[in-house]
Amino acid sequence: MKLFDFWGGVHPAGQKHLSAEQAIQILPMPSRLHVPLQQHTGRSAVAVVKVGQTVRKGELLGQEQGGVSAPVHAPTSGVITAIGDFTAPHVSGLPLPTVTLESDGEDRWLEQEPPPDPFALEPEEVAARIGEAGIVGMGGANFPSAVKLSKARQARVHTLAVNGAECEPYMTCDDRLMRERAEHIVDGVRLMLHALQAPNAVIAIEDNKPEAVARMKAACQNEGQIRVVVVPSRYPAGSAKQLIQILTGLETPAGGRGTDTGVLVHNVGTAYAVHRALRQARPLISRIVTVTGGAVAEPKNLEAPIGALVEDLLAFCGGTTDAPARLLMGGPMMGHPLPGTQVPIVKGTNGILALTAAELRLAATPSPCIRCGRCVEACPMGLMPLEMSKRARHDDLDGAQAFGLIDCISCGSCAFACPSHIPLVQYFEYARGALEARQRAEQKARETRRLLEQRQARLVRAEQAKAEAAARRQAEKRQARMKGGATA
Amino acid sequence: MIAAVLSLTLLGVALGWGLGLAARYLRVESNPVHEEIQQMLPGVNCGQCGYPGCSGAAEALATGKASVTLCPPGGPTLVQALAAKLGVAVDGASHSGPPLLARIDEATCIGCAHCGKRCPTDAIIGAPKQIHGVMQDACIGCGLCVDVCPTECLQLRPVAPALKTWHWPKPALGFGV
Numbered sequence: 184m185k186l187f188d189f190w191g192g193v194h195p196a197g198q199k200h201l202s203a204e205q206a207i208q209i210l211p212m213p214s215r216l217h218v219p220l221q222q223h224t225g226r227s228a229v230a231v232v233k234v235g236q237t238v239r240k241g242e243l244l245g246q247e248q249g250g251v252s253a254p255v256h257a258p259t260s261g262v263i264t265a266i267g268d269f270t271a272p273h274v275s276g277l278p279l280p281t282v283t284l285e286s287d288g289e290d291r292w293l294e295q296e297p298p299p300d301p302f303a304l305e306p307e308e309v310a311a312r313i314g315e316a317g318i319v320g321m322g323g324a325n326f327p328s329a330v331k332l333s334k335a336r337q338a339r340v341h342t343l344a345v346n347g348a349e350c351e352p353y354m355t356c357d358d359r360l361m362r363e364r365a366e367h368i369v370d371g372v373r374l375m376l377h378a379l380q381a382p383n384a385v386i387a388i389e390d391n392k393p394e395a396v397a398r399m400k401a402a403c404q405n406e407g408q409i410r411v412v413v414v415p416s417r418y419p420a421g422s423a424k425q426l427i428q429i430l431t432g433l434e435t436p437a438g439g440r441g442t443d444t445g446v447l448v449h450n451v452g453t454a455y456a457v458h459r460a461l462r463q464a465r466p467l468i469s470r471i472v473t474v475t476g477g478a479v480a481e482p483k484n485l486e487a488p489i490g491a492l493v494e495d496l497l498a499f500c501g502g503t504t505d506a507p508a509r510l511l512m513g514g515p516m517m518g519h520p521l522p523g524t525q526v527p528i529v530k531g532t533n534g535i536l537a538l539t540a541a542e543l544r545l546a547a548t549p550s551p552c553i554r555c556g557r558c559v560e561a562c563p564m565g566l567m568p569l570e571m572s573k574r575a576r577h578d579d580l581d582g583a584q585a586f587g588l589i590d591c592i593s594c595g596s597c598a599f600a601c602p603s604h605i606p607l608v609q610y611f612e613y614a615r616g617a618l619e620a621r622q623r624a625e626q627k628a629r630e631t632r633r634l635l636e637q638r639q640a641r642l643v644r645a646e647q648a649k650a651e652a653a654a655r656r657q658a659e660k661r662q663a664r665m666k667g668g669a670t671a
Numbered sequence: 672m673i674a675a676v677l678s679l680t681l682l683g684v685a686l687g688w689g690l691g692l693a694a695r696y697l698r699v700e701s702n703p704v705h706e707e708i709q710q711m712l713p714g715v716n717c718g719q720c721g722y723p724g725c726s727g728a729a730e731a732l733a734t735g736k737a738s739v740t741l742c743p744p745g746g747p748t749l750v751q752a753l754a755a756k757l758g759v760a761v762d763g764a765s766h767s768g769p770p771l772l773a774r775i776d777e778a779t780c781i782g783c784a785h786c787g788k789r790c791p792t793d794a795i796i797g798a799p800k801q802i803h804g805v806m807q808d809a810c811i812g813c814g815l816c817v818d819v820c821p822t823e824c825l826q827l828r829p830v831a832p833a834l835k836t837w838h839w840p841k842p843a844l845g846f847g848v
Contacts, residue, residue: 277834549844576841606842616838623836624748631811634792635715635744641793 184385184412187432189425191563192417193596195352195516197391202355202475202482207363209486210499212259212286216490217269218244219279222529223319224326225251230282236263239293241466244282247314253327254317256466257284258488260291272493272512272529276522284490297464302377306336309378309461316460317467317530321452322346322421323513325531328453332378335447343384344430345372347399347451348414348421350389351514354534356471357451359484361388361395364455365402371454372409374461379447384409386451387426389416418516419594423448425563437590452533472528474500478507478537487528493535494524507537515542516595547604558597558607564590568597568607575614580621583614591615704756705733711752713744717791719815732757743813744791771812771827773805779824786816786825 221227228245232238238257245255264285268278298304298312314329345368349357361368372384386403388396390413400411414420414429424435426448433444441448452470459465468489475482480501487496493512497503511518512532528535558568566587574582591611598607709729716724720741722731731737732753739753748770754760773794775786782800787793794810797803805816807830816825 271834273834273837274839275832275834275837277832277837279834549842605844609839609842612839613841620836620838627811628748630809631744631792632713632715634794634809635713635717638791638793639715639717 184410184430186412186414186429189420189428189563190565191561191596192419192425193561193599194416195418195599197416198353198475199355199358199391201353201477202473202484203358205355205359205483207359207471207484207486208499210488210491210496212288212290212488213491213495214286215264216258216261216284216286216488217281217492217527218255218258218284218490219269219271219281219527219529220245220255221279222255222325222489222531223253224324225249225253225330227280228252228255230266230280232263232266232282234263234266237261237287238263238284239291241293241295241468244284247317247327251327251330253319254315254466255282255489256317256468258468258490259284259286260289261286270522270526272521272526272532274520274522281527295464297462301374301461304377306378306380307333309374310336313378313457313460316456316465318453318456318460319467319530320450321456321470321530321533322423322450323517323531323533324423325529328449328457331447331449332375335442336379336381338442340379340381340442340445340447341383342430342446343372343376343379343381344426344446344448345384345386345451345454346421346423346426346448347386347388347392347395348426349392350416350418350421351516351518351533352418353475353536354473354514355475356473356484356533358392358395359473360455360471361392361451362398365395365398367458368399368451368454369402369406369409370462371456371458373406374457375449375454376408381447382408385430386411387414387420387430388412389414389420391416418596419563419592422563422592422594424592437587467530470528470530470532472496472532473534474537475534476507476511476537477539477542478503478505480504489530490527492524493521493526493528496528496535497524497537503537505539508540508543509536509538511536511538516599517593544604549605550603552603552605555602557600557602561596561600563594563596564592566591568611571614572605572607572610575610578617580614580618583611584618588614588618702730702733705729708732708753708756711749711756712742713749715744717744719743719791743815744811745813770830771814772807772810772830773812773814773816773825774807774828775803775805776824776826777802777804779822781822781824783821785819785821789815789819791815 226248228247231246232244239260240257242257243254244257247254262285263282265283269281270276271279310329310332318328320326320328347357347361376384386399396413403409403411419425420429423441427441427444427446428434431444431446435441436443456467469486472485472487474485474496483500485496510521512521513519513534518536552569554569562568571583571586571588588611593608595608601607709726712725712729714725720728722728728741740750742749780802784799787795792809792811794806795803812827814827817827
């Protein structure tokens with residue numbers, strides 16, 4: 184298969200050797216799990232259980248709300264001890280509505296029958312079952328997979344690209360999953376193809392994972408529709424838009440979606456979750472998490488239940504050797520700092536990274552931009568980060584937007600390449616947040632205007648009704664008087 | 672017949688020409704800022720500012736006679752927008768920082784229903800002698816209800832930060848980028 188190239192990109196040190204040879208281990212069930220009701224893009228799920236209720240493993244905890252949403256399920260059997268705010272795995276340390284579940288240690292499943300032949304089901308039915316299993320994009324975007332599949336089928340997507348590139352340094356969860364559960368992934372891909380009604384699938388893996396490539400190729404041997412493609416290792420080859428460009432040579436239009444090119448990208452972890460949902464009737468209640476970094480005593484790949492605390496995972500990996508200089512959820516390029524270890528892992532958590540000061544570039548203090556243009560060379564979206572950051576710094580949000588702020592994928596290549604160590608991505612995140620805040624304020628102003636007008640109209644109506652009532656009373660009085668006069 | 676048509680046509684042309692000239696040469700210069708400010712104001716002529724409608728308020732603002740905090744329904748968003756437009760500093764009376772919204776302390780609400788009548792956006796719900804509530808989405812934090820509450824159960828309180836509205840702060844670097 185002919186491969187194409189994408190513009191820009193960087194070559195950060197892979198550091199995958201720390202955990203790549205560690206087979207997936209199952210995290211012993213923690214005594215308490217904290218399952219946030221919002222682990223996906225879209226509207227939050229709403230709790231359907233009560234405090235004190237006993238639930239079995241896989242039972243529904245939160246029902247999805249509206250079109251773009253996903254349900255959450257109990258990762259083990261036990262008793263609900265609390266439903267309320269709990270710190271989210273987010274840099275702000277703000278809380279999210281969370282269901283707290285105390286494990287009873289029995290791990291009893293809620294037995295459900297999988298469909299005898301999922302391929303006999305209608306494509307919509309397959310997508311609906313994927314939605315009911317609470318499956319969201321497991322590469323980190325957290326978008327509900329069923330919605331993505333249905334939309335792509337309507338858009339007549341011709342190729343499903345299964346993303347096993349795992350370009351983020353340190354992360355090895357997809358690598359291990361492909362090495363150990365290749366057949367299940369391929370089955371999941373076939374099921375997704377059925378849901379999509381698309382003719383072919385491509386599994387893309389970076390060339391730094393030869394064992395995963397060999398295992399996946401072996402698993403695909405008898406699948407005419409599915410091909411394994413080895414792509415060169417370069418960050419961010421695993422970003423959906425860049426992967427599409429590598430495979431097809433087509434660039435996603437500015438402001439558009441990947442499916443505009445006729446290709447839909449799903450992560451290998453998602454394919455595995457689809458297999459579990461349709462072949463075993465198991466909802467998404469656990470995932471593979473890479474716990475690694477220089478500050479972790481024994482880096483590992485763990486199959487951990489959703490809602491386990493970061494603390495539990497770190498403790499199982501022998502704890503941190505010395506206080507980590509930075510604790511991240513996700514990889515070093517796109518991961519987010521955590522407010523502490525008392526936060527749960529969620530469906531989109533691919534890794535926990537505890538970095539030492541030596542691994543970080545903390546000593547490098549930012550200095551002024553020298554306009555060398557290395558960020559422009561590194562940007563895989565063909566943007567000009569130096570121009571955007573300058574405008575963001577001066578709060579010229581419209582200016583930043585005109586330079587393509589909306590098309591930035593926050594991959595961090597520019598900040599990685601910057602010799603002045605300017606936190607470019609933070610500028611873009613700030614500008615995007617400020618833009619959204621401005622839009623919210625404008626929306627509120629419009630809404631206020633509408634409410635004011637409605638109140639004004641209501642007052643006028645009330646006034647009219649009063650005047651009419653008064654007139655009617657007067658008329659009745661007059662009539663009564665005239666009648667009285669006539670009888671007299 | 673022809674004379675009448677002709678004379679009326681001529682009269683029309685002459686007067687039209689005269690009016691056209693007058694519109695060009697005798698035009699009263701209006702302040703362009705006035706128009707722009709009027710666009711920013713809510714435009715419902717509620718009269719709470721003490722000026723004859725939003726047009727009057729816009730004129731007072733444009734000539735610098737009124738404070739940018741004059742419009743209660745506009746709320747803090749409008750105050751900031753007006754201050755930026757007119758290049759003035761917001762005086763101490765108004766508030767900067769997280770936006771304030773009205774909230775009712777249910778323990779001390781006696782259901783007098785005074786607040787609901789004052790609310791310009793009908794954000795307060797509740798029947799007489801029942802505990803009232805403020806719909807946070809509709810409240811604009813104008814504070815009109817706070818003045819009439821006999822038990823001081825209605826207060827403006829800062830909106831708690833939420834995950835949905837949180838975003839990264841601007842990096843604090845000591846130099847230009």
